[in-house]
Amino acid sequence: xxxxxxxxxxxxxxxxxxxxxxxxxxxxxxxxxxxxxxxxxxxxxxxxxxxxxxxxxxxxxxxxxxxxxxxxxxxxxxxxxxxxxxxxxxxxxxxxxxxxxxxxxxxxxxxxxxxxxxxxxxxxxxxxx
Amino acid sequence: xxxxxxxxxxxxxxxxxxxxxxxxxxxxxxxxxxxxxxxxxxxxxxxxxxxxxxxxxxxxxxxxxxxxxxxxxxxxxxxxxxxxxxxxxxxxxxxxxxxxxxxxxxxxxxxxxxxxxxxxxxxxxxxxxxxxxxxxxxxxxxxxxxxxxxxxxxxxxxxxxxxxxxxxxxxxxxxxxxxxxxxxxxxxxxxxxxxxxxxxxxxxxxxxxxxxx
Numbered sequence: 001x002x003x004x005x006x007x008x009x010x011x012x013x014x015x016x017x018x019x020x021x022x023x024x025x026x027x028x029x030x031x032x033x034x035x036x037x038x039x040x041x042x043x044x045x046x047x048x049x050x051x052x053x054x055x056x057x058x059x060x061x062x063x064x065x066x067x068x069x070x071x072x073x074x075x076x077x078x079x080x081x082x083x084x085x086x087x088x089x090x091x092x093x094x095x096x097x098x099x100x101x102x103x104x105x106x107x108x109x110x111x112x113x114x115x116x117x118x119x120x121x122x123x124x125x126x127x128x129x
Numbered sequence: 130x131x132x133x134x135x136x137x138x139x140x141x142x143x144x145x146x147x148x149x150x151x152x153x154x155x156x157x158x159x160x161x162x163x164x165x166x167x168x169x170x171x172x173x174x175x176x177x178x179x180x181x182x183x184x185x186x187x188x189x190x191x192x193x194x195x196x197x198x199x200x201x202x203x204x205x206x207x208x209x210x211x212x213x214x215x216x217x218x219x220x221x222x223x224x225x226x227x228x229x230x231x232x233x234x235x236x237x238x239x240x241x242x243x244x245x246x247x248x249x250x251x252x253x254x255x256x257x258x259x260x261x262x263x264x265x266x267x268x269x270x271x272x273x274x275x276x277x278x279x280x281x282x283x284x285x286x287x288x289x290x291x292x293x294x295x296x297x298x299x300x301x302x303x304x305x306x307x308x309x310x311x312x313x314x315x316x317x318x319x320x321x322x323x324x325x326x327x328x329x330x331x332x333x334x335x336x337x338x339x340x341x342x
Contacts, residue, residue, distance in 0.1 A: 010172060011150070013143040013338070020341040056150065056170045083154030084170055086161045104151045105267070 002119050006031045006048035008039030008065065009081070010057045014104070018052055018081060021111035036060030040068050047073070050118050052102070055082040055089065063092065070097040077118045081106060137301065137331060142175045144334040145303065148267050149173040149260075153305045153318065156259035163255060164227040169308040180300045183321060190304065191215055191317055198245075198281040200253025206272035207329045208265050210300070210322040212257040214249075220314045221245035221281055224252060227312075246279045253277050256318060260305075264320075268333040301327065 005028045007015045015032050022028065031046050033039035036053075037060040043051060051069065055062035062080065069076055080093045083104040090101050099121070100114050137145070150173050157168035178186055191197060196218035203211050225248045254277055265272050303320040322330065 011143060011147045013140070013147045014150075017147070017338075017341040056154075056172055058172055083151040085154055085158040086167060087158070088161065088167045104147075104154070 002026075002028065002049040002115065002122065004029050004031065004046055004048040004050075006033065006039065006042055006046065006051040008033045008036065008042075008051065008057070008062070009054040010034050011054075014054065014081075018106050018111065021106045021108045022115065023112060026115075036062055036065030040065050040072075043069050043076075044072055049077065049122060050115065051076065051078045052081045053078055053098075055080060055084050055093070063096070066093060066096050066098060077121060079114055079118070137175075137177055137327070141331055141334050144338055145175045145301070145330075146173050148264055148334075148337065149175065149303045149305065149320075151267065152260045152263035153307070155263040156256045157307070159259040160252065160255045164252075166227055166312070167310040169310050171306045174304045176302050176304075178300060178302060180324075183300055183302065186302065187213070187215075187319060190319075194218070196283060198249055198279070198283075200249050200257065200277050200279050202253065202257045202277040203275040204257075204261050204272040205323075206265060207270045207326065207333075208261075208268065208272055208322065209326045210320060212261060213317075213319045213321070214253045214256060215317045215319070216249070216314065217316075218281070218283075220312075220316065221249040223312050223314055224248050224309070228252075242281070245281055249279050249281065250277050253279070260318065261320065267337055268330070269336065270329075270333070300324065301330070 005022065007018055007030065009015045019030065031042050031048060033042045035057045039053065040060065053062050053066055062082065066078055066080065069078055077099045079100050079102055080098045081102040081104060085103050093101060099118060102110060102114060153170060153173060157170060160166065160168060194217040198216045198218055198221050200214040201211060222245050225244050228248050228251055258274065261272060301322045305318045306315065307318070308315050
């Protein structure tokens with residue numbers, strides 16, 4: 001079950017856009033961070049069920065943050081939400097263990113579909129309640 | 130001071146920055162599809178300045194380049210303005226082999242200047258076209274482009290026109306710094322909007338964001 005969602009993106013507008021695509025009735029608890037380093041610290045502190053992570057960010061970029069997050073928790077579900085849709089970028093983040101790549105701008109269908117998949121995956125990893 | 134009607138709010142700036150981010154991401158992917166190159170992107174930057182200050186602003190931004198090559202392309206629709214893709218001098222020569230398998234033979238035959246221009250023009254066409262195209266698509270517009278103009282190896286003082294727009298007007302400058310990873314080449318893309326576009330742009334930005342309310 002997904003309860004805690006972390007959104008890491010330097011753009012407040014981008015965070016708002018993504019959040020608006022997540023069902024309002026999901027009862028989720030949201031956490032936000034404005035760069036990779038802040039995102040990593042929040043990730044370690046709150047242990048989110050799902051993290052949406054941008055790639056092009058100041059201070060620490062999303063690739064480094066993803067690497068650190070996966071080292072901290074290999075089972076974490078990290079969805080890379082990015083405008084950098086170059087094949088090499090996508091291959092790189094999938095190799096680092098991203099759960100999925102969500103291309104910007106986000107759509108309601110795209111976000112909800114990937115959240116369903118994340119919930120299924122989490123159910124399989126944790127086993128039946 | 131920028132006249133009040135041309136002032137864009139922080140929220141409008143943030144929306145434009147995000148749209149620019151998406152647009153340049155698309156442009157980089159399009160370029161990577163055509164040539165085998167990885168484009169390292171940075172966070173885009175948006176600023177409103179008086180048109181009279183624009184040439185000095187651009188010269189200041191590219192101060193590390195003593196000589197530059199420029200691809201300039203104008204576009205017009207509801208969104209109207211100019212794109213300037215700026216590389217350090219010599220970048221075109223570095224990039225020739227990415228587009229032309231017979232580059233060495235061509236270089237030997239002495240047509241390097243022409244090849245360099247064509248390479249820059251091709252890269253400029255892809256990056257500017259995809260970036261402006263995606264930006265206007267997201268904002269509900271379609272633009273027409275002038276043919277790109279390429280100027281190679283000149284001093285920034287000589288190459289950047291002093292009268293980009295009427296001196297009394299304001300312009301929105303969108304800047305993206307990028308790096309071609311394998312070739313270690315940095316470049317800048319500046320989009321400057323014609324003042325006539327600002328009213329339309331402000332409305333379109335909120336139209337775009339309304340989908341996410």
